[in-house]
Amino acid sequence: MIEKFTNDKVSEILKSAGLRLTDARVGVLSVLAESEGALSQEQIAEKLADIAPNKTTIYRVLESLVRKGIVHKAFTRERSVYFELGDNCSEKQCHPHFTCTSCDRTVCLTDVEVPLAGIGEKGFEIHHQKVEIQGLCPGCSVEG
Amino acid sequence: MIEKFTNDKVSEILKSAGLRLTDARVGVLSVLAESEGALSQEQIAEKLADIAPNKTTIYRVLESLVRKGIVHKAFTRERSVYFELGDNCSEKQCHPHFTCTSCDRTVCLTDVEVPLAGIGEKGFEIHHQKVEIQGLCPGCSVEG
DNA sequence: ATTTTGTTGCAACTGAGTTGCATTGTTGAT
């Protein structure tokens, strides 16, 4: 598997965003870069057991990264927020997320495009459009 | 303003869903029917001050209504879930919700259609697609 | 090296939503 982000790349991202280079930030960003899908604070904490940052720190790191647009809040499940890198999203739209109601897994549909809602002429200015889909994933729809 | 649902209509909906007719259920359903937008448990409780059902009851009523598809979880904001009637949604898609990042209001775009993601040939079976939009509402985008 | 300023850890807190259980209300059969 190809490392999406080298350590140098992570440093560069943080620097150019005007964020200080700290172990926690590098850790969180690396974990998100290596993950297939979005992760909750708890999942990030598990993967950072070696540097074991406090959960408050992880939340604050995520907050700073979200503010800079580097990380997105992908969706909320079971009362927890799931975070992911914003690099698989176009300017105004995140890739859709599909959650299977049978096997309960969530999949990132990074190659799927859904057009922006046509609400420009009504005076709305779209900054960000998010699509969430529920249904049966390929595996479960065959079995059913 | 036109009452969307008469009391008889509410009774009928509950009966045909196989749900018992109780004060709490009629209350919650009426409140949602009369509301412009989605409401949280707390907002529903405020509007039901006359019958003052316990918050547990409201959560359980909402759960039963969601299970029957009468009510939808529209979106999550500030860690609370907002509920609305499912009657402004087509079979497989809810109307989009727009949240203004300036005035912080959320608007139901009931007349806006966004096509379903084209993921059928990949084996996904879409049951429900939800669209959330952030940006500036007509009022705020003029001022800015 | 020192100052400035942003970051971290800790412990205590918040509050939306949940759970178990005793009580009450709805419904359908008699």
Add this chain to the structure above:
DNA sequence: ATCAACAATGCAACTCAGTTGCAACAAAAT
């Protein structure tokens, strides 16, 4: 109308993701 069966309710205690205040600390600028 009465009653049994079962579903719905209220209450109090709980859960747990996320937040807050503050003191200690570390990164970057001088």
